[in-house]
Amino acid sequence: MFTTAWTASPQLPSEGFTPNWSREGFWRQSLRQTVTPTASGGRIRVRLSHTYGTSPLRIAGATIARTTTGAGIAPGSLRRLRFGGADEAVVPARGQTVSDPAELPVTAGEPLTVTLYFATATGPTTFHAQAFTHSHRGDGDLLDHTDGTRFDAVTESWYVLSAVEVDAHRTDGIALLGDSITDGFGSTPGAGRRWSDALARRTARPVLNAGIGGNLLLNDSAWYGERAVHRLRRDVLDHHGVNTLVVLLGLNDIGFSEINEQPTYKPAPIVEAAELIAGHRELLRQARGLRVIGATLLPFAGSDHWGEHAARVSREVNTWTRESGEYDTVVDLGRLLADPADPERLHPAYDFGDHLHPQDKGYEVMAEAVAAVL
The missing domain is CATH 2.60.120 (Jelly Rolls)
Incomplete structure (x- = not known):
């Protein structure tokens, strides 16, 4: 096998x-x-x-x-x-x-x-x-x-x-479905410092990185891959040995409509929390049989994804993730990586510099938090 x-x-x-x-x-x-x-x-x-x-x-x-x-x-x-x-x-x-x-x-x-x-x-x-x-x-x-x-x-x-x-009879694999944060943007290239790498070292379990930079939960993109609700089977469910899925998605759906300078995804639809929650529920439906861990969105105030609408929707989605009970387990990365002086911003010690992505230290903290709830 x-x-x-x-x-x-x-x-x-x-x-x-x-x-x-x-x-x-x-x-x-x-x-x-x-x-x-x-x-x-x-x-x-x-x-x-x-x-x-x-x-x-x-x-x-x-x-x-x-x-x-x-x-x-x-x-x-x-x-x-x-x-x-x-x-x-x-x-x-x-x-x-x-x-x-x-x-x-x-x-x-x-x-x-x-x-x-x-x-x-x-x-x-x-x-x-x-x-x-x-x-x-x-x-x-x-x-x-x-x-x-x-x-x-x-x-x-x-x-x-x-x-x-590999020919190992493992049924304890962990798949991470996400965007550039899961893909590892902000980590040191060539050093194995993405949070998937850190999680594999901490758990000694197979860890599959199904992140795509710029990926969206609800919409396809020429640059950023097929929507997560469409690619879940190909990128996670069709792989051998996976029994746990961690979902960290929605930030680009929320934030792309706030970006003015880079027309990589224009016109970006303005997405409401109810639409994103429906997308998360569709992932949960498809992943039935796996243990599914929901991760709250990281703080992103000060980034190019931030704006009045994005701020409101991200709060609503995070509240649903924390309180709905629909995920088997929740890891509250949004609070864990927040700046104590301003909870809507990434902690400066974890910020890559764009106020959106963590760097190596932040990814280690994410891996530690997920490992603790496995």
């Missing part, structure tokens, strides 16, 4: 927050990506997503190995990934493919590197915009290249790779 040990939620090819290769795709290039599994096992397989592809995606070859530094891998750990016994794979348009299991002992918390070679043009590629770790690209077939020196381009996104699974 295989358990999902790492995930990245697929997104439509787009310009995203930082420069990436999703729209141009790959041709006669190798792509090397680093992931950190949160469960151990003796065999491993990967899931490749072509969710937003319009024609078949051809993978000319794939390998997996233990990570050293940068794009380097440990030579003795290199394993070929096969698909139905073949070295090559064709991922159908709007579909996915899972590799055959590879014999490679995996330890939770130790990074692995997956390399894909694209011999033919991929076209725009399904990706995850914000990885907060480096992915590397190089010309030609570099599947077996160990020191990484021929990978000469870098990005901070993941492409095609959507899950890593």
